[in-house]
Amino acid sequence: MRAGWELVVGLEVHCELETATKLFCGCPNAFGKEPNTNVCPVCLGLPGSLPVVNRQAVELAMAIGTALACEIRPSTFHRKNYFYPDQAKDYQISQYDQPINVAGHLELPDGSRVGIERAHLEEDTGKTTHAGATGRIHGADYSLVDYNRSGVPLVEIVSAPDIRSAAQARAYVSELRAVLVASGASDGKMEEGSMRVDANVSVRSGPDADFGTRCEIKNLNSVRSVGRAIEFEADRQITLIESGEPVVQQTRHWDEDAGRTVALRSKEEAYDYRYFLEPDLVPLAPDDGWVEAVADLLGPLPAARRKQLIGLLGGEEALSASQADQVATVVELGLDGLTLAAAAAGVPVSLALNRTANEAATDAAAARRLESGSFASLLALEAAGSLTATQAKAVLSELLVEGGGDPATIAAARGFESLSHASLASVVDEVAAAHPSEWERYRTGDDEDVKKLTGYLTGQVMRATGGKADGKAVAIELQRRRG
Amino acid sequence: MNDGERMGLPAPAAGLAHAVRTGAASAVEVVERHLRAIEGGNPAINAFTLVMAEDARRSAEELDRRVAAGEDPGVLAGVPVALKDNLCTRGVATSCSSRMLEGWRPPYDATVVGRLREAGAVVVGKTNMDEFAMGSSTETSAFGPTRNPRDTARVPGGSSGGSAAAVAAGFCPLALGSDTGGSIRQPAALCGVVGLKPTYGTVSRYGLVAFASSLDQIGPLAATVADAALLFEVVRGHDPADSTSLDRTGPPVLPALDRGVDGLGIGLLTELVEGADDDVVAAVDRAAEVLSGAGARVEEISVPEVRLGLSAYYLIAPAETSSNLARYDGVRYGLRVDAEDTTTMNTASRSRGFGPEVKRRIMLGTYVLSAGYMDAYYNQALRARTRIVEGFSSAYGRCDLLLGPTAPTTAFPIGEKTGDPLAMYLSDVCTIPSNLAGHPAASIPFGTGADGLPVGVQLLGPVLSEPTILAAAAVLEAASAGAAGPAPNRAAEGGRR
Known part of the structure; x- marks a missing residue:
């Protein structure tokens, strides 16, 4: 970090839950099937289909909340409306102003503590592949959509803007991954997309200054890229400010190969998601007994x-x-x-x-x-x-x-029966008898001689035993005879 | 049970089922008779957009085999039933009367369709409706309007106009519709049949193509109260596939049908009577007298919050519509207009696929949910909705049921209101409050208006009061027998034009 600046980072981590089935239907929550074979009317968003909440997903969300010291509360689902081909209903069912977990924290190995604002349930989208020259939506010849991932349960864990360095961000992600694996909620495989991280990054002149304008960095697929992207982005923002230009609030994409962030869309282009209460679902109101039962199962x-x-x-x-x-x-x-x-x-x-x-x-x-x-x-x-x-x-x-x-x-x-103590002792005696001058120098010589001859004699013992002797045991036997 | 009667009430559908179950009639014979009526009469009425003749014949043959083998196929054995075309039928086109769903065949049956088949009913076809159930006259259909069998120059009401007309024309004794703001009750009233909008959550919505999810409810249309009750009994019940489905959907309704109204408190709902035509009000007054004569304590009751209904509805329903209909984007099913990029393809498909009324509501709904407007419109409407529930709740502290007209007028001429959306919206002013409250309500034919067309009176009740509503409906039905009975096959004779 450049002198005179403080980094402010908040992380949003999407974690795929390790449930047997998807969040709102009975399709298996499985990875790697033929495209569009792991689907049903509900996760395809067919007309007339309705969602039903997966109990196991709720329990894993509560387990995450418990592990992150959150308050587990009655919650509701909202619809987040936006058009995109891999969004089967053209809205995502997500928890909005009444999430299941709020106000927790995660303590990192160095003793620092990062606040958890919320950890809420939502469904994943399908996956779009853009075919053609660029691999991006603009200029693609055609696009393919696979809905196998549509409806896979996610918990989005939103940290407070408490992180002050790239190293702390890396430590947070590592520790969070360990907690998610420990709670049975996730396999923690970032490289397979089980955990996806977005970083909100801003800089300010010091701990007492107001927060700066933030940028959201997407596509952080490893602990290492979390650190690199934050360092790059902080540097970019500081350079802007020091040269008198404003930081524009925008969403940026981390390009791992180029090692830089590039603008995706600015605040003016941001969607109006028109959140409203999902009328096809009823509120979740876990009673104390259920919350406690989930907590009891947590290792x-x-x-x-x-x-x-x-x-x-x-x-x-x-x-x-x-x-x-x-x-x-x-x-x-x-x-x-x-x-x-x-x-x-x-x-x-x-x-x-x-x-x-x-x-x-x-x-x-x-x-x-x-x-x-x-x-x-x-x-x-x-x-x-x-x-x-x-x-x-x-x-x-x-x-x-x-x-x-x-x-x-x-x-x-494998023929690994190592020599018994007694037989090792007799082999050492035999080696000593067979190499009297070396043995004498080993017993009476200076440190230099001992060191040299220990290696020699050990080698002879190894040769005699066909390598079955334990080096440490041989050393002990030799040492014992030296007195 | 007697042939064509239940609890002493007329019940043609129950009669048919009884005949088929006892071997007195064959299902094939019953189905063929109705298919002939449809073939002869439907071209003039346009109640059906799809007649499932071959499917129906196969089902009927199977039912006859089962009866011959000593099995009992169920309480609706061999009874022809029509489905509003927003109910998903496996492998059979389900269009919502929209170009947008052109060619789409659902890979699954709606829960209610499964329940009908388990009870031995024979689905004979899919009925016309206002596009995506948005309308009060069945004129917004992509397949052209349905005509009222009582007078083919007039609308059948809507949006379940095809289902109501199919029953009124005698094409089938039973039909299912859906009611979001009156779409079962208003066409039932205008066509002179019985229609019930059940308590929200009593009938599974799984497989009902959504219009406004917090208001939509499937319900029966039938020629008589007892048949409507029978169909309701078959389709209702908890469904784990619908999270808003109630765990307990109330006591059985059939045993309550002959309970009468002696000792019941019935409130004549001032706000519903206010805007109605004089002849409609006169019919409601006569209904009040009949109920009073049968032992009910009838008094006028005002629930001023009901006046908020129309405005609240036209904010809440479009808001949900804008989200529910987003999925028709040309990507996965239905109409696609190809274009250079995805956004242009989405826009072109939706522009061509949806009709003007659907577009109007999507735009309204998008607007009222937008950042900066949500509080003034959508959230305000939700507060009004709460007040309506409270208003009803206080009224039901004083009486058991409320009484009023189903619609302010009798059936109006085709084309009269298509240019004036607000006038069209007013057709639902009497029915909307029950949807907002999630309460049950039924429309029962009771006499005719000055034009000789049927008038429907509406009975409203609190959550799960269907048995009481239907018992009162049966009293009205008995009193009105002969006054405005169903006119089967008037369509086939040409009707009035």
Whole structure:
């Protein structure tokens, strides 16, 4: 951020809910089917069809509200009227002045707090593909519309303009994604469009100045592009103001390849959506019992889970920078259950965290499906020295592919039975007898000799055991004989 | 149940069903007789825009097979029923009498159509209507006007004019219509048949092409009160596909038909009588005397809020229309006028597809919902609507039902009001308040006007008061027997011109 300026950002995040069916009809909420095969009279907006609210979608919206410390209120649906080919009814059913969730907040890992103004339910549109040279609506030869996505339930989460840096915006999106995954509402896949972010960006001369004119940036499809787009846009606005030109309130599109925002439409061209109460639906009035039942089903949230892991590692003070990153990663990916299960089975927490953050996280989707018991017993074998680190990682790869299994059996099938303590000791004795001069120098030499000969002798042990010995165990045996 | 009677009341449809269920008549025979009447009479009346002769014959044959096999196909076994053409029929063109829906065949049946078929009814065709149900004379139809079987130079009323005329002409004993501001009751009155607009939420709207969703309600048209009650009983009931459908749709109406009006309080609604023609008022006064003579306590009651109805309606209904009819954009179904870009295609399709009355209401509705105008118009109308509900509520603290005319005049000549939308809108001044309140109301033929044409009197009641309304209607029907009975097949004879 340029000196003398403060950034002000509010984010609107659209989250596709992981329901079995669409928001207002019985069509499966599925991704990737043949175009226009996952449709019915309701989501096609055929004459005479009527919407019926999906109970599961309401429950997931309430779960999000609970997770974001919102007040969950009686709510209504409105119609947002505008013509667009992928809008089947030429209006969108959305919550307007009486949303289901209001006045919450999200606490970020750095302790800062971002207000949540509202988190409301609405339906998704279909998808238009413009064929022809430009790939945009202007100049397209023709356009194709796929209504499979029409009516997919969304929750739009609107933050307060509390965000003051691109880094904080990135942290907000990451933390929000972790919360949405934790609440069971979303798969959090930004790259597949499950989460879509719009940013309202403005700049001002300082914390006490009035808010500047804002621009809304669309098409932010990754945490990284959220940060880049905000930085670009802030810079653009500051340059304008410093050269005496006004910032025009407008909607802008983030061009990821070019790394810049381009104007879509200005305030004068903004639609008049003519919102009015949707007469085909009745108000939602969840009673306290229902709200509580949903809250009871909600598992621990990312902040609490990070705290638990950090506690096991000995608290904030004992935490290394890399461990802090690992904790953030496993919680965000929803893999901390693996770490905790291994720790509960007696595996050192740092080892459990290493294997979760460095190996399991490489395929987070598979890792979320992995039986935590299998993971824990694998790490127990490694911790006991029955498997080397290399062997343990190989077995883990197989467990991830299979979704579970008995690590000992897999290790045996791969010939990974590591040497027992007694047989390793005798191999070390044999190596010592076979290389008397090296052995003597190892026992009596200076640090330089010890270091050099430890490598040599370990190599001899490895050769004698066909690689089955654990490097650490060999080092311990050698050290013991040195006295 | 006797042939052609229910609770001692005339019930031709019930009689036909009884004959078919007991094997005394074949469904094929019943259906063929009505198809012949339609074939002979419809060209002069234009009540049907589509006659489903082959479908009807197939259904009738199937019904006869089932009866022969010892099955009971239901309370409407073999009864020919006409559907207003805003009710979706699977695989059968549903046009709303608009060019906009040219060629569209719904992939599904409206809930009421399914209920009719389950009760053994035979759908014989789709009836003409004002385009998208917007009108009071069936003259805004893209298929030309329907003529009143009582006098073919006159309108049948609207927008369910085709359904009312089909029953009045004897083409079928039963028809379904829809009523947003009087579209069942007003044509029933002008054609001399019985029409009931049920309590909002008692009949599923799933598959009814929307005009104004918060006001639309499907209901029966029939030659007699008992038949109207029978059809209502078949189509009503909770539907999980309609979120505004009531969980409980009230007690059965048929057992209430012979309950009479002894001890009921009935208010003669001053505001409805105010603007009506003298001969219409005279018929309402005679109806009041009949009800009083049957033991009801009749008194004049004023509900001043009712006067807000017309203005509120012509803000709320167009507002909903502007949104409901947005989907006719040429993209997915119906008429498309090809053009260089999407917006031009939308505009060209809508410009050619919609008639002037529909366009007028879309523009009105778009205006009243616009930023800066919404509070002055739409929100103000919603407040008026609340006041009407409160006004009725206070009246129903003093009486059980209200009585008034259904329409201010008898049937008017074709073309008389087409150039003057406000005069046309006034035809619904007596019926609109019940739609705004969501209350039930029925029109019952009661005598004739100075021109010899039928007069309809209207009975209004609070939510779910259909049994009481129909019981009072039966009393009026009995008293008026002979005075203005149905004139089956007058159309076939040429009618008055």
